[in-house]
Amino acid sequence: MTALSPTTTAPAAGQAPARPVLSLRDVRITDRATGREIVHGVSLDVTPGRTVGIVGESGSGKTLTCRAALGLLPAHVEISHGTVEIDGTDIATLTPRRWTALRGTVLSAVFQDPASYLNPSIRVGEQIAEVLRVKKGLGRRAARDRARALLDAVRLRDPDLVRVQYPHELSGGMLQRVLIAAAVAADPRVLIADEATTALDVTVQAEILDLLDELRERTGLGLVLVSHDLALVAQRCDEVLVMRQGEVVEQGPTRTVLHRPRHAYTRLLIDEHEQYGLERFRTPQEDA
Incomplete structure (x- = not known):
């Protein structure tokens, strides 16, 4: 069994899934200046009290996906296909004033710097x-x-x-x-943490992530945790999306993705972590 294992648990048997607060469906993002599509068909749901991880190297499209969800894409970049919905409402139908009202009250974010x-x-x-x-x-x-x-x-x-x-x-x-x-x-009901701990040392990083977990558990906040670190995502997230070159190459429950990866890039990320002996990511069950 892999040393990378999530500590989160699935919803109770028979419990109906909560309605997503944030939902992306086949979102494609295009650079208008070049006509080049730079994010290719991302779909995800964020429900109350759950954590979704997005993992990938720099330039994989993680941050652009988050900025699309927040309505904060650069001026020359646009959603060219698909939908972003907040509480079932397509953000494309929102006026700028309504969008501004939703940021912070329904959807909020913290960034790297x-x-x-x-x-x-x-x-x-x-x-x-x-x-x-x-x-x-x-x-x-x-x-x-x-x-x-x-x-x-x-x-x-x-x-x-x-x-x-x-x-x-x-x-x-x-x-x-x-x-x-x-x-x-x-x-807010959803918080996007985009590489929010990358520049911090390991001890402070863990404290910040513990704080986010505590907020999620206490308030029912939905979290989107964006990182280049698969081990970090493994410990904190219920679901994971693995992105590479603007594409989601693997997606599903964290335990399934880590224990039965289907894509070569996901297997490479897992192998790299195991190569460096990250024993601290073992769960008690695996250490027993």
Whole structure:
């Protein structure tokens, strides 16, 4: 049995599957400048309380797929085929104003470099409070108190100090926690974490992923976890998509994909991890 095994469990027998909050169907993405299709027919569903992993090397189409779901594709890139639905509504039918309202309240995201998404001249507590005022309609004092509670919820050691600090005063791990606090401030139902821990050391990376798992379990949040690291996805995700050169080459329940891979690229990724002896990814059952 492979050393890469998920720790998540399947829904209880007989339990009806939840309706997807986010659903992509045969999404193809094209660069208008060249006419070249760069993502080829991605389909996935994200349901409450479940984690979907997207794994692949740089340039495989992972981030473009996520940006298509968020309605944040670059100006020269477009969805040329297929649909993205939020709560059953095709995003192509949404007005820009409605789309803006949905971001943060239904669908939110955290990315690899949190400093790029925080204003360097505004204290981090004020930035979270602004999200709450805009998205939740809270007054200034209520937003400030809620921002402090969110900083505490993402397990920052001294939230009262952190909320009055500027981004440059915080470490990478602390900044990522601040960004997560801002991303979940308006109680979204799906959170996309696009390489959110790549730049962090292994210990901090595990802490951030544990935090995301805790949020999922406590709130029923659906997660999309994007990574180039198959071992990370193996431990955290219920379902996995393996992407290569803009195409999904393998997709299914994580345990099935890892134990019975059908595509040569998936087998290569698994073999590479086993070659480096990643024993820490064994489950207790396998170690017994």
